[in-house]
Amino acid sequence: xxxxxxxxxxxxxxxxxxxxxxxxxxxxxxxxxxxxxxxxxxxxxxxxxxxxxxxxxxxxxxxxxxxxxxxxxxxxxxxxxxxxxxxxxxxxxxxxxxxxxxxxxxxxxxxxxxxxxxxxxxxxxxxxxxxxxxxxxxxxxxxxxxxxxxxxxxxxxxxxxxxxxxxxxxxxxxxxxxxxxxxxxxxxxxxxxxxxxxxxxxxxxxxxxxxxxxxxxxxxxxxxxxxxxxxxxxxxxxxxxxxxxxxxxxxxxxxxxxxxxxxxxxxxxxxxxxxxxxxxxxxxxxxxxxxxxxxxxxxxxxxxxxxxxxxxxxxxxxxxxxxxxxxxxxxxxxxxxxxxxxxxxxxxxxxxxxxxxxxxxxxxxxxx
Amino acid sequence: xxxxxxxxxxxxxxxxxxxxxxxxxxxxxxxxxxxxxxxxxxxxxxxxxxxxxxxxxxxxxxxxxxxxxxxxxxxxxxxxxxxxxxxxxxxxxxxxxxxxxxxxxxxxxxxxxxxxxxxxxxxxxxxxxxxxxxxxxxxxxxxxxxxxxxxxxxxxxxxxxxxxxxxxxxxxxxxxxxxxxxxxxxxxxxxxxxxxxxxxxxxxxxxxxxxxxxxxxxxxxxxxxxxxxxxxxxxxxxxxxxxxxxxxxxxxxxxxxxxxxxxxxxxxxxxxxxxxxxxxxxxxxxxxxxxxxxxxxxxxxxxxxxxxxxxxxxxxxxxxxxxxxxxxxxxxxxxxxxxxxxxxxxxxxxxxxxxxxxxxxxxxxxxxxxxxxxxxxxxxxxxxx
Numbered sequence: 001x002x003x004x005x006x007x008x009x010x011x012x013x014x015x016x017x018x019x020x021x022x023x024x025x026x027x028x029x030x031x032x033x034x035x036x037x038x039x040x041x042x043x044x045x046x047x048x049x050x051x052x053x054x055x056x057x058x059x060x061x062x063x064x065x066x067x068x069x070x071x072x073x074x075x076x077x078x079x080x081x082x083x084x085x086x087x088x089x090x091x092x093x094x095x096x097x098x099x100x101x102x103x104x105x106x107x108x109x110x111x112x113x114x115x116x117x118x119x120x121x122x123x124x125x126x127x128x129x130x131x132x133x134x135x136x137x138x139x140x141x142x143x144x145x146x147x148x149x150x151x152x153x154x155x156x157x158x159x160x161x162x163x164x165x166x167x168x169x170x171x172x173x174x175x176x177x178x179x180x181x182x183x184x185x186x187x188x189x190x191x192x193x194x195x196x197x198x199x200x201x202x203x204x205x206x207x208x209x210x211x212x213x214x215x216x217x218x219x220x221x222x223x224x225x226x227x228x229x230x231x232x233x234x235x236x237x238x239x240x241x242x243x244x245x246x247x248x249x250x251x252x253x254x255x256x257x258x259x260x261x262x263x264x265x266x267x268x269x270x271x272x273x274x275x276x277x278x279x280x281x282x283x284x285x286x287x288x289x290x291x292x293x294x295x296x297x298x299x300x301x302x303x304x305x306x307x308x309x310x311x312x313x314x315x316x317x318x319x320x321x322x323x324x325x326x327x328x329x330x331x332x333x334x335x336x337x338x339x340x341x342x343x344x345x346x347x348x349x350x351x352x353x354x355x356x357x358x359x360x361x362x363x364x365x366x367x368x
Numbered sequence: 369x370x371x372x373x374x375x376x377x378x379x380x381x382x383x384x385x386x387x388x389x390x391x392x393x394x395x396x397x398x399x400x401x402x403x404x405x406x407x408x409x410x411x412x413x414x415x416x417x418x419x420x421x422x423x424x425x426x427x428x429x430x431x432x433x434x435x436x437x438x439x440x441x442x443x444x445x446x447x448x449x450x451x452x453x454x455x456x457x458x459x460x461x462x463x464x465x466x467x468x469x470x471x472x473x474x475x476x477x478x479x480x481x482x483x484x485x486x487x488x489x490x491x492x493x494x495x496x497x498x499x500x501x502x503x504x505x506x507x508x509x510x511x512x513x514x515x516x517x518x519x520x521x522x523x524x525x526x527x528x529x530x531x532x533x534x535x536x537x538x539x540x541x542x543x544x545x546x547x548x549x550x551x552x553x554x555x556x557x558x559x560x561x562x563x564x565x566x567x568x569x570x571x572x573x574x575x576x577x578x579x580x581x582x583x584x585x586x587x588x589x590x591x592x593x594x595x596x597x598x599x600x601x602x603x604x605x606x607x608x609x610x611x612x613x614x615x616x617x618x619x620x621x622x623x624x625x626x627x628x629x630x631x632x633x634x635x636x637x638x639x640x641x642x643x644x645x646x647x648x649x650x651x652x653x654x655x656x657x658x659x660x661x662x663x664x665x666x667x668x669x670x671x672x673x674x675x676x677x678x679x680x681x682x683x684x685x686x687x688x689x690x691x692x693x694x695x696x697x698x699x700x701x702x703x704x705x706x707x708x709x710x711x712x713x714x715x716x717x718x719x720x721x722x723x724x725x726x727x728x729x730x731x732x733x734x735x736x737x738x739x740x741x742x743x744x745x746x747x748x749x750x751x752x753x
Contacts, residue, residue, distance in 0.1 A: 178717050247719040284715075324715055348716065363716040 001069030003037055004091040006062050007105055011082040014075065016055045016211045016235070017046035019203075021075040029119040033075040035092075037068045045123065046075060051204045052123030054236040055211060069094060072117040073101055081110055123238050129224030132166050132196060133189040136232065137215025142173045142184040143205045145334045145358055150202040151177035158199050158244030164228070166196035166221070174249055175202070180327045180362040181249055182334075188221075196221065199246055200228045204239035211235050253361050254352055257343035261290055262313035265340045268297075269332045271308045272325045275299040278306045279325065285365040286325045290314045299325070319344075322365040323351065331360040371478040372487045373602060375509040375517035376458065376494065378471035379526035382411035384504050385450055386440045397437040401427050402742070410442055414526055444644055445739050447471075453502055461494050466602045474514055476602035488531055495529060515550055515598035537596050542569030549593050556586060568594045611641050614655060614703025622698045628688060634704040635684040636748060639677040642706060643735055648673035648714060649706030652683040656691060657701035665705075666691055673710050677734070677748070678727050680706065 014033060022030035026049075034045045042057040042065065057063065071094035082090070085105035093102040096117075103110040143162075151159035163174040171188040174181065208230050212219065220231050229238045275286045280301035289296040295312035299305065321344065328351075332340065335355045343352045344364075353360040378384070382400040387393045397416035401409045407427035419434035431437065451470045458465045462475035475494075477487045484490050491508045498506045509520025511532035519541075520530040532540070546565055547557045563582070565571050571579065572594040579587035592598065613634045621627050631654065642649055653667040666687040674680065684704045737746045 176718060178719055179715055181718060249718075252718045350718065361718070363718050365715050 001035070001037060001071050001094040001096075002066040002092065003042055004064050004066075004089055005042065005057060007082060007085050007087055007090045009057050009059070009062060010090060010092075011079070013044045013055045013057045014079045014082060017044050017053045018075055018079055019207050019210065020048045020051045020053045021046045022048040027119070028074075029072060029115045030121065031074055031076070032072045032114060032120065033078060034070065034072050034117065034120045035094075036070045037065050039068060040065060045120075047121055047123050049121065050201060051207060051237065051239045053207060053211065054123065054238075056234040058234055069096070070117050071096075071101055072114045072120050073112055074114065077112055078103075081112075124225060124227055124240075125238060126222050126224035126227050126229045129222040129229075130192040130194040131220040131222045132171070132192075132194055133218050133220055134171055134186065135215060136212040136217040136219050138171075138186045138188075139219050139230075140209055140212055140215070142171075142186055143209045145184045146173045146175040146182040147202055147205055147209075148175070148330050148334070149177060149180055149182035149360075150175040158242045158246055161199040161201045161242035162205055163199050163246045163249075164196060164221070166190060166194065168193065171221075173205075174246070176247070176249060178247075179324070180330075180360065181252065182331070183249070183253070183359045183361075185357040194222075196223050198223045198228055199242035199244070200239050201242055204228065204237060208237050211237070252350065253359055254343070254345055254350060257352060258345050259290075259316045259319060260314075260341055260343040261295065261316075262339050262341050263295060263310065265332055265335065265338060267310050268340070269329065271297050271310055272329050272332075274308060275306050276325045276329075278304045284324045284326065285322045285367075286328075287367065288321045288323065290316065290319045290321075292318075313339075319346075320367060321351065322367040323362060324365055327362045328353075331362070334358075335360075371476070371512050372480075373511055373514055373517040374462070374475040374477060374487070374491055374494070375511075375514070375521040376473055376475060376498075377507050377509075377521045377525075378454065378498075379505045379507055380411055380413050380417075381450075381471035381504070382442060382447055383413035383416070383440075385443075385447055387413060388503050389446065390440075393438055393440075397421070397434050399427065399430050399434075399437045399439045400442045401430075401439065402441060403427055403439045441742050443739065448644060450502055450504070454498060454504075454506075457494065457497050457501060461490065461497075464602050464604055466604060474517065474602045488529075491529055495527075513596070513598035514600055514602065515593055516596050518550075519544075519548065532596070538572070541594065541596055542567060542572065544568045546571060546590075549590070551586065551589050551593075560590075565590070610705050610707040610709065611638055611645070611647065611649070612653070612655075612703055612705030613637050613641075614701060614705075616657075616701045617699070620658070620698035620700050621702075624692045624696055627692075627699045627702050628685065631684055631688055631702050631704060632681055633747070634702070635681040636677050637743075638704050638706050639675055639680040639731070640735060640738065642675040642680075642709075643731065647709045647711060648675045649680070650708035650710070651706065652680055652687070653705040653707060654684050654687040654691075655701070655703035655705065656688070656699060658697040658699050663701070664691070667707075669708075673708075673714055675731075676724075676727050677731050680704070 017033055024031060036043045040060055042063055043054060045054045081103060085108060088106065090103065090105040099114050099116065101112050101114060146162060150162055159177055165172040166188060169187050169190050170185060172185045174183045217232050222229050226241055227238050228241060272286060275297055278301055279285060279299045286297055286299045292315060294309055296307060296309050298307040331353050337355055340353055350361045350363050383398045386398055386400060397419060398413040399409050399416055399421060400411040401407050409421060409423050409425045409427055409430050411423050412421040416434050416437050421430040421434050447470060458473050458475055462477055464476040466474040477490060487510055491510050495506055495508060498504065505527040507521045507525045507528045509517040509530050511517040511520050516532045520532045523530045545567055546552055546560050571590040576591045579591050615630055650673050651667050651669050653665050655665045657663040668683050668687055734746055
């Protein structure tokens with residue numbers, strides 16, 4: 001196999017798959033990226049055995065393929081070399097007998113040893129499942145606004161992934177760690193009226209978020225064979241599904257709320273960041289005291305205390321809520337309106353922040 | 369800078385709450401405490417005090433002194449609720465508040481004159497507000513340090529305000545019995561008395577070197593406190609560091625199950641006390657003494673802070689069983705402790721497991737029954753069996 005292309009194009013594709021290269025110690029071949037070419041396309045593929053990624057090196061008019069074939073190269077090493085090579089054309093020549101690749105860029109030449117390409121794992125596929133189309137821009141925004149709320153530690157429920165749900169032309173991503181929940185809805189193109197519902201590892205969506213191109217690009221989603229697949233013209237991501245059941249999240253999203261306050265997003269954001277400076281690690285909590293005159297946020301720990309008054313549109317009875325400031329800050333980081341509305345139903349009930357099709361629910365910290 | 373410290377002490381707190389809530393008790397001697405063979409007076413109203421009744425006295429003794437006293441079983445929840453309201457007023461008054469107990473605190477007003485005005489006026493206003501909001505009275509001592517403030521609050525009880533003035537300080541201190549000095553317990557008082565030191569004045573008359581040579585660090589304290597000197601700062605966060613209960617047996621218990629029964633009961637009480645104080649524990653500790661006064665402790669850190677009876681019982685029991693399975697010996701003392709306490713229920717969850725909800729309801733039910741009918745009104749069967 002022999003080809004030449006722009007260093008930037010190849011480097012970008014290697015970086016795209018690098019996140020799913022298996023960590024050291026499993027088997028040397030899993031630490032590699034597989035490079036395959038036919039007459040006019042060049043594709044990179046990697047897998048960590050849970051998620052597989054497949055990225056086309058583009059654009060084809062900057063690509064010259066002299067001899068199609070398949071090679072397997074240690075991924076980290078290839079990325080490191082490409083990073084150091086100067087901009088401009090690079091040429092790649094794989095000697096199958098010696099299992100050695102010669103890489104040249106500028107006046108620098110490298111020879112890298114690879115393992116036997118036959119051992120490279122197959123990436124499973126979804127079979128002939130029906131596909132649903134969504135724009136890359138929509139999908140990206142949905143991932144950005146939900147993935148952060150997924151559980152980072154192992155939990156009782158299957159919370160280490162995002163629930164994806166498609167009904168008719170509505171697509172929904174939901175993430176929760178049991179203390180807060182983020183839900184984003186959008187529309188999709190679903191000509192086959194397919195119903196999709198699965199829990200996909202958070203990492204799968206994060207990889208997708210990194211690898212997707214322009215907002216107008218179409219992403220095709222499907223589920224089959226116990227796997228989830230997202231593909232565009234240049235990229236395919238296949239992920240194993242998270243087993244287990246997702247909690248009945250609809251039950252915890254309050255529909256109508258008795259209390260509601262309008263607060264400037266930026267003002268609340270900076271006030272909460274300041275309050276976080278004096279919360280203790282063991283008990284992260286800020287108090288939000290709402291009165292007709294405004295909102296007082298405060299925090300206290302054994303080390304000190306802080307308090308700040310901010311303007312707020314609120315005309316209910318006096319209320320004091322406690323929240324982990326990080327949970328509120330996370331949401332303020334992904335909504336975009338100048339003013340946010342925080343709604344709740346009295347003591348011990350969750351707080352709700354909504355913006356268009358976006359819903360964020362966060363449980364309070366008890367102040368008693 | 370001259371410091372200004374307030375010591376605020378509610379007057380016969382539990383008894384006053386009872387008299388306030390039950391008008392028929394007003395003007396009558398009231399004792400709060402468990403009316404049983406080993407019951408102890410938790411609080412005595414001023415009417416009962418005139419008969420010589422004091423807190424920490426066995427109920428049986430108090431009843432002999434004042435046979436017509438009304439004995440109230442005590443409603444901890446009501447006292448805690450009242451305490452919260454009082455401490456809110458404290459927090460509202462001074463920048464630094466150091467709680468000493470449920471009804472007593474130090475307030476540091478140093479450097480607030482320009483902002484808050486004359487400290488004596490602040491103290492008067494504080495008393496007025498406590499009275500207006502709770503219908504209870506407090507006694508306050510105003511002084512340049514904690515030691516003197518505490519002495520002062522006690523000088524005009526109930527419903528008094530005493531200011532320690534520098535010009536009359538020594539005349540006030542000198543005649544006080546040495547037992548009133550901080551750090552002088554009955555044993556030390558006896559030793560000092562034997563050496564002729566009966567009052568503050570006696571201590572002040574002695575050379576510092578002499579005091580220190582005879583009594584070491586206590587000597588240093590005698591020298592300083594007899595002159596009304598005390599540098600200790602008023603500190604926030606004097607809160608409980610642990611809640612525990614232990615029991616020493618008259619004879620060593622040879623049956624592990626008998627020890628386990630006591631342990632389970634103790635765990636239930638510890639969990640109940642955590643809930644009463646709105647605290648949750650991160651660690652559960654079991655203390656075991658056996659043989660020739662050998663004592664061991666075994667601890668476990670919980671996945672998340674808990675005040676649930678079942679969780680604390682199960683953890684304590686497992687700790688004990690692990691020890692008993694390999695090393696059991698007849699047990700002299702057993703105890704259950706909870707540590708790394710944090711206030712409040714903490715972060716609430718969106719999806720609670722049904723078992724947790726059931727446990728919490730059961731705990732609340734038991735707490736409610738005990739609050740109304742006393743601690744012995746209800747207890748669990750052998751949990752976990």
